[in-house]
Amino acid sequence: DAGVIQSPRHEVTEMGQEVTLRCKPISGHDYLFWYRQTMMRGLELLIYFNNNVPIDDSGMPEDRFSAKMPNASFSTLKIQPSEPRDSAVYFCASSEDRRYGYTFGSGTRLTVV
């Protein structure tokens, strides 16, 4: 398996623009997690899905953020409109069980100018 695949690796966008981050989990993994990593806050869980259904979105910072998982092999995290404070590395992870076995993708480094 190629692991968890994220795209793009880097994204630079202007404030106010829409940003879409993509993730392909490992086949057979029923759980998918979106994390945001910053120096100040470390790894923050934004939202996670089980069998394509959002289970806990309490970490989503505000209405500008939304996430979808239309099928078992694809998820998106969208920010609209983007702001400079959204600049961070966004990781997607997947697992067979929400308690353990998380495999992370390579991350998307987002810069909003």
Added chain:
Amino acid sequence: GENVEQHPSTLSVQEGDSAVIKCTYSDSASNYFPWYKQELGKRPQLIIDIRSNVGEKKDQRIAVTLNKTAKHFSLHITETQPEDSAVYFCAASGGFGNEKLTFGTGTRLTIIP
């Protein structure tokens, strides 16, 4: 929910010496404690984990200890090498209703040649 605290935030040790990173957790029902290593610009990767029915686990130069009574667990790296330089994250999987992993804030370990 679960709260995980990690100390120290930065740690520098001489090559060949040992390094210890400590974490505490709040949910007494937590039963799974992994450690992740994140090299500069890379994804977090699982290096070792321990479950609540075990007090200590070793894998070559790394070991993890767990004290359930005190609700703390530690990562020990012996005979440190330059390639051990990275950010290390601890995590805990909580009890019923809170089973997802909660991460600590990370420790930046620097090995001085």
